Amino acid sequence: MQMQGHFNGWIVLLSFVIAVLASYSALNLVSKIARTKGRNRTVWLLSGSMVMGVGVWSMHFVGMMAYHMDVEINYDVPITILSSLGSILASYVAFRITARSQSSAWRYGFGGFIMGCGIVAMHYTGMYAMHESVVVNYDIPIWLASAGVALIASYAALYLFHRFRHTPDFSIWKLGCAVVMAIAICGMHYTGMAAAQFSHLSSMQHTMPGGQAPQIFLLTGVALSTFFILAVSWGAIFFDRHVLEKMAYYDQLTGLPNRHDLQRYFSEHFDPVKGGALMFIDLDRFKTINDTLGHDFGDMLLQQVAERLRTCLKGKDTLFRLGGDEFLIITKLTDLEQIELLAQNVLNEIKQAYFIEVHELYVTGSVGISLAPLHGDIRSDLLKAADTAMYNAKSAGKNRYLIFDEEMNRAQLRKLVLEKDLRKAMVHDEFKIMYQPKWDTGSNQLVGMEALLRWHHPQLGPVSPAEFIPIAEETGIIVPMTRWMVKEVCIQNKKWQDRNEMQVCISVNMSVRVFESETLFEMVFEALRDSGLNGTYLELEITESIAMSDVQGTIEQLQTIRELGVRVSLDDFGTGYSSLGSLDELPVDTLKIDQIFIHKSEQISKQAIISNIIAIAKNLNLGVVAEGVETSDQIEFLQSRGCHVMQGFYYGKPMSAFDVSYWLEHKQKDALA
Structure with missing residues (x-):
């Protein structure tokens, strides 16, 4: 139905x-x-x-x-x-x-x-x-x-x-x-x-x-x-x-919003067009404290830093922890004077003493500031600008703030270009080795050479070692660069000896990265073996920072090198952080007086330092070489203090291997005359 x-x-x-x-x-x-x-x-x-x-x-x-x-x-x-x-x-x-x-x-x-x-x-x-x-x-x-x-x-x-x-x-x-x-x-x-x-x-x-x-x-x-x-x-x-x-948007250690929350904050709460500023904060010397006292103390320090940064904030400010010892403050303040006042307050808060258990610790901060919309109207541009300014603040001496400007951007772009092109510079034979003589004023003869690396960029022209060497160290490219340089120097020195032009020791500068790679003995042994050069004609120059970074490890590596007959000199002595108590334990043959003392040798204080360095070298039975000698007055002063081996423009600028031969011929004619 x-x-x-x-x-x-x-x-x-x-x-x-x-x-x-x-x-x-x-x-x-x-x-x-x-x-x-x-x-x-x-x-x-x-x-x-x-x-x-x-x-x-x-x-x-x-x-x-x-x-x-x-x-x-x-x-x-x-x-x-x-x-x-x-x-x-x-x-x-x-x-x-x-x-x-x-x-x-x-x-x-x-x-x-x-x-x-x-x-x-x-x-x-x-x-x-x-x-x-x-x-x-x-x-x-x-x-x-x-x-x-x-x-x-x-x-x-x-x-x-x-x-x-x-x-x-x-x-x-x-x-x-x-x-x-x-x-x-x-x-x-x-x-x-x-x-x-x-x-x-x-x-x-x-x-x-x-x-x-x-x-x-x-x-x-x-x-x-x-x-x-x-x-x-x-x-x-x-x-x-x-x-x-x-869990996703807040840092578990400090309870602050993290990097993931930053993107959400920009999309929902911060309009760069209306103005504001980003302050990128990085702690100075935090790694040292972390490595010395341990990560637990480092974490407690970060928690205290976070609490102090919170006290600097006002209604229009937001604090983030980006990771490690990096923090970020986003403020909606638009008045530059108020922004700078906030940055100064941040620095003042960070540098106060921290009491963690039985330790009293001190750290400082470096702050980079980018302004919206002046330095960008999107998150990535503003972060990049603030980050660049922060690194410039660190390079300028730390414990300070810097506001981003276009010069920083150009420098950053240049650094990126150099970093990229360093990787192919060796393949394209863009590196050249220059040699600067070391002269003994007592015997009036050549006693050594220092090999110096130079880079002629195909587009940028000559690039200063002070610019490209730190980049090479940061990226690790310095290790293969040093391997190539040691081998080339040994081959060239053997050629000079075979032609009876000279028989002197040539020194090569070392980087701490080479010691960290633990390939020093291998690269030196291979260079001597392939070139046929006797080890006594090669010298490695290390800085005080290398010697002190891992004293025991450095000593062990240098001792194996000296067994090959290779000499070792301590470069830029007096400018680093070495301990005199460890100096006698280092297997070195020579101390080099840094040119900053020589250039100001007319000052009584610098004369006292130079005299003490020479005295230390003599008491430890070490040779001593003065760098940066340019005038006869400097030569006279050094001789009066007992230093006779000198290096500088007075005796010769860095020269190519080809020009060294002409320089030697010229010196021989002068000696005969």
């Missing part, structure tokens, strides 16, 4: 609200996928799929309760529960396909197809769960229309969601996506209901015994499902905002 039914409008509206709630909650959960990886990504995907699937299930049965017929509608409980699995599984597959950062049109289409099929499967499985008291027949065209509504609306919802997934947690666009998805669910359901023709068997009673229990089960299931949707959504929001957000 054909049955007629009608819908309760309020319950229909309730079903649509449930569909919107489920869709919005699920899409919001799945939007977290783009910001997570690994296990967290799977958790968000499963949560969104469960909410979507259960929401479709709840909406279906609320819709069924909205439809009133002449008989009691009862459902098979196992099939009713099973019907939810189709929508859950389809939601999982669809979200997994389309939740990637980059999805093509066919992915949206396939995802929409899967989602639509899940909604259709859930609906008709739920219809099948109706007891045999009701027989359902379908109008095929309308049935196909219901499936089409589900497929098209699902595709549109997933596509729109992907477009607007990066909008804030609540937005009108996400709500719109949820409404479209709800239209897919409800549209399919009510179109499907329109396709259904209900009838009941005349032999069956209109009301079946025990029919009330399934109806109570259905109401309870819908209520629990709705509660599940709300619980999962609210729980996820709480977890995201109070747990994951804190």
Whole structure:
């Protein structure tokens, strides 16, 4: 017998609200996928799929309760529960396909197809769960229309969601996506209901015994499902905002916003066009404290620094920890005088004493400042400018602030160009070795040479060693450069000896990076072996900073070198940080007096220092060489103090190997004359 039914409008509206709630909650959960990886990504995907699937299930049965017929509608409980699995599984597959950062049109289409099929499967499985008291027949065209509504609306919802997934947690666009998805669910359901023709068997009673229990089960299931949707959504929001957000956007050591939060801050709270400033802060000597006292003390120091920096902030300032000993203050102040006052307050706070357990520690800070929009209107440009200014502040002596200017930018760009081109300079034979003589004023003859590295850049021209050597040390290129130089010097010296032009020791400057690489013995041994030069004609010059960086390790490496007959000199003596108590333990043969003392040798204080260096060398049975000698007055003073070996422009500027031969010939003629 054909049955007629009608819908309760309020319950229909309730079903649509449930569909919107489920869709919005699920899409919001799945939007977290783009910001997570690994296990967290799977958790968000499963949560969104469960909410979507259960929401479709709840909406279906609320819709069924909205439809009133002449008989009691009862459902098979196992099939009713099973019907939810189709929508859950389809939601999982669809979200997994389309939740990637980059999805093509066919992915949206396939995802929409899967989602639509899940909604259709859930609906008709739920219809099948109706007891045999009701027989359902379908109008095929309308049935196909219901499936089409589900497929098209699902595709549109997933596509729109992907477009607007990066909008804030609540937005009108996400709500719109949820409404479209709800239209897919409800549209399919009510179109499907329109396709259904209900009838009941005349032999069956209109009301079946025990029919009330399934109806109570259905109401309870819908209520629990709705509660599940709300619980999962609210729980996820709480977890995201109070747990994951804190883990992702806040530094665990200091509790400050971290580098990840910086991007969000720029997009939501800081408008460079309206003005402001970035202060890039780096602690001076922090690595020394960290290495000396340990990382635990370093962490406690960073916590105290963070607390002090917080006290410098005002309402328009925000403090970040970028990592290590780097901090960043973003201020919305636009007055330059106030910005500089803030920077000075930061420096004053940092340099005060720190008391950590039994230790009293002192550090300073270097601050680089970039101004918005003067130095850029995007985050990367302002950070780069502040970082560049900070490094210039360090180079200028530390414990100071500097405001970025274009000259710094040019210097930074030049450094990047030099760093890049250093790597191919050796291959293209751009390095040249120059030789500067060492003259003995007592015997009036040449007693040695110092090999000096020079670089003629094909575009920039001559580049000062003071500029490219530090870059080579930072990048580690100095090690292969030194290996090449030692070998070339040994080969050239052997050529001079074979031609009977001279037989003197030639010195090569060493970098601390060579000692750290522990390849010194290998490179010297190979250079002597391949050139055939006796080790006594090679000298290595080290600085005080090299000698003191790892005293025991340096001594061990130098002792192996001296076993080859190679000499060792301590360069720039008096300008570094060596301990006189360790000087007698270093296996060196010569002390070199730095030219800064020689250039000011007319000063009484500098004369006293020079005299003491010469006395130390004599008492330790070491040779002594004065660098930077340019005048006869300097020569006379050094001779009066007992120093006779000198090096400087007075005796000869750095020369190429070819020019050295002419210089030697000229000196020989002068001697004969």
